[in-house]
Amino acid sequence: MGLYKAEGVVLRTRNLGEADKIVTFFTHDRGKVEAVARGVRRPRSRLLGPTQLFTYGRYLFFEGKSLDTVSQGEIIDSFRPLREDLNRMAHASYAAELVDRSTEEGDRHEGLFPLLVAVLRLLAAGDELALVMRYFELHLLEELGYRPHLAGCVRCGQQRAPRFSLELGGLVCQRCGEADPAAVPLGEEAIHVLRYLQRAQPERLGVLRPSAAAMAELEAVLPPFCAARIGQPLRAMDFLLSLRAGGP
Numbered sequence: 650m651g652l653y654k655a656e657g658v659v660l661r662t663r664n665l666g667e668a669d670k671i672v673t674f675f676t677h678d679r680g681k682v683e684a685v686a687r688g689v690r691r692p693r694s695r696l697l698g699p700t701q702l703f704t705y706g707r708y709l710f711f712e713g714k715s716l717d718t719v720s721q722g723e724i725i726d727s728f729r730p731l732r733e734d735l736n737r738m739a740h741a742s743y744a745a746e747l748v749d750r751s752t753e754e755g756d757r758h759e760g761l762f763p764l765l766v767a768v769l770r771l772l773a774a775g776d777e778l779a780l781v782m783r784y785f786e787l788h789l790l791e792e793l794g795y796r797p798h799l800a801g802c803v804r805c806g807q808q809r810a811p812r813f814s815l816e817l818g819g820l821v822c823q824r825c826g827e828a829d830p831a832a833v834p835l836g837e838e839a840i841h842v843l844r845y846l847q848r849a850q851p852e853r854l855g856v857l858r859p860s861a862a863a864m865a866e867l868e869a870v871l872p873p874f875c876a877a878r879i880g881q882p883l884r885a886m887d888f889l890l891s892l893r894a895g896g897p
């Protein structure tokens with residue numbers, strides 16, 4: 650049993666016993682790591698800050714037989730607005746749940762860690778939260794090997810492809826769309842935004858000002874596509890939608 654250091658983000662925490670917590674991290678080098686933070690619920694615990702939800706930090710772990718232990722933490726960015734603003738928190742929770750549900754412990758995902766950090770940074774400071782989430786979904790899918798095909802019809806290659814098929818994993822033309830009656834119609838603007846998001850760097854999202862109609866179309870496509878690929882419904886998405894509808 651050894652020690653290891655890792656940069657990570659806190660995805661989830663749950664109480665254990667009187668004073669401990671089990672913390673789920675997503676780390677750069679080891680993917681998802683679950684570790685016990687001992688005594689963290691006692692006043693003045695030095696682990697309290699570094700193990701708060703969504704915190705990005707450097708951690709020192711001890712390997713254990715079943716669960717590892719996190720013994721030290723140093724905050725790189727606490728992403729405090731994500732815990733103080735309900736709307737930001739709801740979005741960050743959704744991002745964290747997506748990562749938690751789509752990865753296994755110890756599975757490395759080279760590109761996913763910087764993507765998660767970049768997206769949390771945008772959710773903490775930006776204002777186009779829904780757009781940031783659509784960006785995250787698209788790039789998460791890509792990291793998981795489900796890159797949506799957006800260059801034309803996924804089946805026949807035809808340029809004009811005005812629907813998105815969750816089943817086929819991309820845009821489909823009118824004719825191929827008949828093979829999947831559940832394919833969702835997308836307007837030109839929504840397709841343009843999708844293609845832009847797929848190739849943009851996260852810091853370039855601000856140049857987009859999509860209409861509410863285009864955003865609604867993308868929301869009908871990407872969250873269900875993620876849920877279908879991950880194979881389970883996402884609780885945090887329901888919470889987000891209920892927030893928008895006027896409170897849970």
Ligand SMILES: [Zn+2]
Nearest residue numbers: 802805822825
């Ligand atoms: Zn086609």
